[in-house]
Amino acid sequence: MSRKLLEVKSVVKIFHIGGRFLGTKLKAVNNVSFDIDSEKPEILTFAGETGSGKTTLARMILGLEQPTSGEITYKGKNVSHIQKREELLEYMKEVQPIFQNPFETFNPLRKVDSYLFETAGNYNLAKTKGEKAKLVEEALKSVGLTLNEVQGRYPNELSGGQLQRTSVARALITRPSLLIADEPVSMVDASLRMSIVNLFSDLKEEYNVTVLYITHDLATAYYISDRIAIMLRGDVVEFGNIDKVMLSPLHPYTQILLKSVPQPDPEGTWKEDIKLSSLEVKEFSRLGCKFYERCPSAMKICEEVEPLSVFRDGREVKCHLYSEEFKKEEETLPGSF
Amino acid sequence: MFVILKDLLKRDKKFLFGFIVVCILVFLAILSIFSPYDPRSWSVVPKDRPPSFQYILGTNSMGQDIFWNTTHALKNSFVLGITTAVVATIIGTIVGLIAGYRGGTLDKVLMSINDSFIVLPSLPILVFLSFSLRGKMTMFVLGLTLSVFSWPWGGKQVRAQVLSLREREFTYTSVFSGMNMWKVVFREHLPFVIPWVIANFINTILWALGMEITLSVLGLTSLETPTIGTTIHWAMQYQAIFRGIWWWLLTPIILCVLLFVALYMLSVSISEFLDPRTRLQRIKMGG
């Protein structure tokens, strides 16, 4: 067994909405498990709609949120046990975030390059000003920018694309093994979007960085990912190789999701109608399958019993359609793959 | 800094007015050094003289020169206002920044302290303190006492600001850039909070001056120290208005109004200038 970079084991996150006693509980992330190999860098996508729990999952991995139960370990160390500042710095050096809105990533009242120099200095990567500048220059070069372009500039003097590149460059200064990119291109101009997406796959190839790509945009997810997890109301409903999941989806939700993605193809307009979700909170608190109300192939069991994740045709899928079949065949469940 | 000042003076009439008035008043306060009379001694000049060349603002019934006395009064009032504002603003801002940024238990503890100071009835306590400490109450001590009651307001405002700043993405960027709490709070958040801090600073000066006047008019401060408040107190004690010695009462009142209006103008203008939104516009324009 190879060493694991990141292991997420049955992680649950419950939010209390409107006060601990009177409010309702909301399971934002429900029993999610997966791991990332440390030998083989990859781009792993978590895709889902608003409120699917993908951002909460990312925040937990970044240590910004504590899981209610379950554990997240990075290189064998439990992330929630980090207490000391040195340990935290050590962890942040390895795991760096890229945020959604490039115009919010940097303080609008401060110059952009200061963050790059701060990163170089605070992680004790460079002592003198010259050494820092060298590191910064290198990081900027790897994202296709030069120090001249960003030095002394305020965020609103740069374009969204430039800022997002700078944000990636900042994250790269510490030479992290894992980048967590939460919707990194949704606010970037259409004409620049692909250049940022390409950047991630280049980084994977050249710097052996694993990227956790969190998005609602299935088209770019397909374009760069190796594996994908489809999330629905806190559950990972389908998880596996990108081609398997996206070209021959098994879970009814994945199927509907893929059918709904507008394709930039003038011929392929939709014909049939679809059902829209009712109230979000209702779906979150549903006992059985979260997709029961909208599912075209819903069965009786789906209403009350939460389906188990089963391994089928090269991917994990959480649906009674497959787990029932599975039971009949009486095979054992693999924990992960 | 100098460029900004020049810019503000040139473009903003409110600032220009406030700045000039405050400068004149400060100049008057400085003049107190050259005062030929000890402000505490009585009967150094003829009594109840109206304004003339010899006594610019006239003299009062205690035989003091009102002009020179006023310079002392201004100096003392400035000392009081600035002491209060400096102490209150520093404590309030730091408490607000930390409580807002750290959140959790620390926030709860700091805010319950903050709230307990807010609910303390300041006037009765001040009246009691002044009454019992009379004489020992120098301007500086009074300033410190006043700041105890005024820091929580600023602290609460700053905290509210930081609470929303904390959730913005750039805060996370700075955390992941390896900055520690102090760096994040002072470099990232303080610039957004500064307009409030400055507005608060000036408001605290105004509040402290007002409080001093209230206490003095009630006769609860060391009355031999000339301040705007004590001047009014003595003028009323000697029934200056009824006896037609209008210059005695009018001088502190006009000064007081001028000072209040000028400080208010400065506060508005500086807040506007430092407001992140207008600052962003200036950055965009490259100026």
Place this chain on the structure above:
Amino acid sequence: MSLLEVENLSAYYITHAYGVQRDVRAVDNITFSMEENEIVGLAGESGCGKSTLIKVLLAIIKPPLRVLSGQVNYSYDGKKFNLLTLEREQLRKVQWEDISYIPQGSMSTLNPVRKIRKTFEDVIKAHKKSESREEYERLMEEHIKYLGLPLEVLDSYPHQLSGGMRQRTTIALATILKPKIIFADEPTTALDVVVQRGVIQMLKQLHEEQKNTMLIVTHDMAVHANVAEKIAIMYAGKIVEIAEKKELFTAPKHPYSQFLIQSLPRIGDKRRRTSAPGNPPSLADPPPGCRFHPRCPYAKDVCKRYIPKLIEYEESHNIACFLYSSEIEEGEEIVQEIIRS
């Protein structure tokens, strides 16, 4: 005569702060037209001026936005007028009843403290005074039902609805008076794909029923591919290409459109896609000549000096690019003069 004809329209945001004047050329000498019963998609990246164009076409003009030149001529049902010169009273009558608007972010049209039924009533009452209460109750409920929304939305407050439901309610509200022309500003942005699809379905359904003309603004080319019949591409305050949807997707002519189309990722196709080089210009300080020339791989000398005119290259395919014609746009000097005065 077309339903909407826009001629040499320029609208800038003009601000003064601390003695410096700043002009943002959001709509920069635009000329185009729309036919009756047509769905036009307006595409362009954020900050290219597309939302401002919509505002001007609706005559929602508040400072610092100023219209510097041009006409917005509507003609329908025998009426003909320039929207920008209408009196306030006439304008109010035309807006919503004939010319309607679906804004970006649906919260702004729905009053947060009133039930949605009340908001609907206000709109109907303001425009159809003659009708009785029963009449507009009926009108309202029919419309809601027709659009496939549950009747309960009428008795909810906006915050009780999900984002998608709110957006669809806004669309219902915007179309209740059966307007001639609808402007939709990013109607599907920030919605989930499944909901987005529902909203697009609804817009198409409306078009079928009411036969209205629609201008749909979004940066998402995939949405245009599904709704629009004709697509206009906007870049830095100018329209650079207008063509039939199929033509634009299969044979884009302007270099910017080419980059835009070929960089679109498609599921099932992993070929490497590239973005246009460089960065979009600032509208406060656009480059001289063709706005795209600093990023254009085919830029010639002429592109750096003159602005290409939007010309009809083929039937219903208009392009503003010196690769296809040598016509130069005029009127730049006039606008500059107006600003200076």
